[in-house]
Amino acid sequence: MNSLWVFGYGSLLWEPGFAYQERVKARLWGWHRSFCMRSIHHRGTVDHPGLVLALDKADESHCDGVAFSVAPADCEPTLAYLRERELISSAYLEMTLPVALADGRTVDAVSYVIDPDHVQYCGGLDLGEQASIIAHAVGGRGPNTEYLWNTAAHLAELGIADPDLDWLAARVRAVISATRGQ
Helix, strand or coil: CCCEEEEECCHHHHCCCCCCCEEEEEEEEEEEEEEEEEECCCCCCCCCCEEEEEEEEEEEEEEEEEEEEECHHHHHHHHHHHHHHHCCCCCEEEEEEEEEECCCCEEEEEEEEECCCCCCECCCCCHHHHHHHHHHCEECCEEHHHHHHHHHHHHHHHCCCCHHHHHHHHHHHHHHHHHHCC
């Protein structure tokens, strides 16, 4: 197998979990980053789902993130790892999509997008409802807040603007502060 590219837009930004030889800012057209997937494993439970990010189809939109280049020798183990991690409940679909790298190249990258027909899909939740869910959910990999704050911090570190995530991070902090003050 030739080298592999992987597009990261959420937790892969701060916890890829695989070896890579190159990491480049990248843009994926026709999709947007959205808290549109109920998390029943990693950041919530079946009884109290959290929310995780997914790429939701939006023709006139784009998602900025990073693309990771994986060496040929690491391709198969990386794909196996990503499939175990990302396809745990089949809410994500694995697709290979063209991404524009910040240095001008275009590459085909493995990307995990939401299946809008899956029961965990919850596109269209308003930001206030998202904040309330994220502030209280906890799953097998920890609090939903950690996922939000780490993603927002790493986007900022990369110089990638995401006003919705910034608003959510601030709102969730306010919700938690108000809850503790009661």
